[in-house]
Amino acid sequence: GDSVTQMEGPVTLSEEAFLTINCTYTATGYPSLFWYVQYPGEGLQLLLKATKADDKGSNKGFEATYRKETTSFHLEKGSVQVSDSAVYFCALPYYNQGGKLIFGQGTELSVKP
Amino acid sequence: EPEVTQTPSHQVTQMGQEVILRCVPISNHLYFYWYRQILGQKVEFLVSFYNNEISEKSEIFDDQFSVERPDGSNFTLKIRSTKLEDSAMYFCASSEAEGPPLYFGPGTRLLVL
Numbered sequence: 001g002d003s004v005t006q007m008e009g010p011v012t013l014s015e016e017a018f019l020t021i022n023c024t025y026t027a028t029g030y031p032s033l034f035w036y037v038q039y040p041g042e043g044l045q046l047l048l049k050a051t052k053a054d055d056k057g058s059n060k061g062f063e064a065t066y067r068k069e070t071t072s073f074h075l076e077k078g079s080v081q082v083s084d085s086a087v088y089f090c091a092l093p094y095y096n097q098g099g100k101l102i103f104g105q106g107t108e109l110s111v112k113p
Numbered sequence: 114e115p116e117v118t119q120t121p122s123h124q125v126t127q128m129g130q131e132v133i134l135r136c137v138p139i140s141n142h143l144y145f146y147w148y149r150q151i152l153g154q155k156v157e158f159l160v161s162f163y164n165n166e167i168s169e170k171s172e173i174f175d176d177q178f179s180v181e182r183p184d185g186s187n188f189t190l191k192i193r194s195t196k197l198e199d200s201a202m203y204f205c206a207s208s209e210a211e212g213p214p215l216y217f218g219p220g221t222r223l224l225v226l
Contacts, residue, residue, distance in 0.1 A: 032213055043119075043204055043219035044156070089156065091213075099146050099212050100169055103156040 002027045004090050006104035013080055013111050021075040021107045023064075023090035033057075033066055033073040036089040038106070044089065047075075080111045115139045117218035119205050125224045126195055134190045134221045136205030145188045146206040146215060147180065149173075156204070162188065163211070195225045 007022040025033070035047040035057070048057035053068035064075045073090060090104040118137045126132050138145050147159040161169040162180050177193045188207075192199055202222050206215040 034213060036217070043117075044206075044217040046214050046216065049214060093213055099144055099161050099206070099208055099215055100158045100171075101148075101156075101213065101215060102158075105155050 002031075002092065002094055002102055004092060004102050004104040006088075006090050006107050009087075009106070009108035011107060011109050013109070015082055015111055015113050016079045017111075019075070019077040019080045019084075019109065021088050021090075021109070023073045023075065023104060025071050025073065025090070025092055027071075027092055028095035030068065031092045031095065033064070034091045034101070035062070035064055035073070035075050036091055036103075038087045038089065040086070047088070080109070082111045082113055085109055085111045117205055117207055117216055119203075119218035119221050121221060122219065123222045123224075125226065128197055128225055129194050132192050132195055132223065134192075134203050134205075134223070136188045136190070136218055137186050138188055138205065138207030139209075139216055140186070142207035142209050142216070144168075144208045144211055145180075145182070146208075147190045148204045148206060148217075149201040150204065150220075151198075151201045159190075159203075192223075195223075197225050199223060200225045 032051045034049045036044045037047045048059040050057040050066035056065045062077045087106045087108045089106045091101045094100040120135045145162045150156045160174045179191045202220045204220045205218040208215045
C-alpha cells in the first residue's frame with residue numbers, strides 16, 4: 001500500500017548548517033507531495049508542496065523537489081536557524097481518497113546557536 | 114490569514130467519560146477532517162466530512178466516535194466513552210476542495226486517566 005518513510009531523528013545542527021531531511025514514498029499514481037512542520041506546542045502547518053514530477057516546492061528558505069525516478073521528496077535548507085527547530089512531516093494523499101493524508105513518522109530538528 | 118481554531122487546547126478526562134472536541138474550520142472551506150497523533154507515533158487520519166455526512170473514515174473511527182457540524186461554523190468530534198488509549202493530540206483540518214492542501218488547527222491534547 002501507499003506509504004511514506006522519513007529519515008529518523010532527532011537531527012541536531014548548528015545554526016547556518018545545511019539541512020537535508022530524506023523522504024521516500026510508495027504510491028499509486030503520481031500524487032501531490034507535502035511537507036508539514038510542527039513547531040513546539042503548535043499544530044501542523046503546511047510548509048511546501050509539489051504537485052507533479054520535477055516540481056520544486058519552496059517556502060521560508062526550504063525546498064523540496066518531486067523526484068519520480070527515485071520516489072523521493074527530500075527537504076533541504078541551505079542555512080538553518082534556531083527558529084527552524086521543529087518536527088517535519090512528509091505526507092501524501094491516499095490514492096483517490098481526497099483529504100486522507102498519509103504522514104511519515106516525523107523528523108525532529110534541533111538547531112543550536 | 115484565516116486559520117483553523119480548536120478548543121480546548123488541553124482536556125483531561127476520566128476513562129469512560131464523554132468528551133467533545135471543538136473546531137472552527139476556515140470559513141469558506143467545505144471539507145473537514147479529524148486526525149490524531151498518539152505521543153511518539155505518526156499522525157493518523159480519523160475521518161473526513163463533507164455536506165453534513167462522513168465521506169471517509171479509518172478503522173480507528175469506531176462506534177465510540179462521532180462527528181457533527183451543529184451550525185455553520187463549528188465541527189465537533191465526540192468520543193462517547195473514552196479509553197486510556199484515546200489519549201492523543203487531536204487535530205482538526207479543513208480544505209477548500211476535496212483533498213490537499215489541508216489546513217490544520219493547533220490541536221487538542223486529550224489525556225484520559
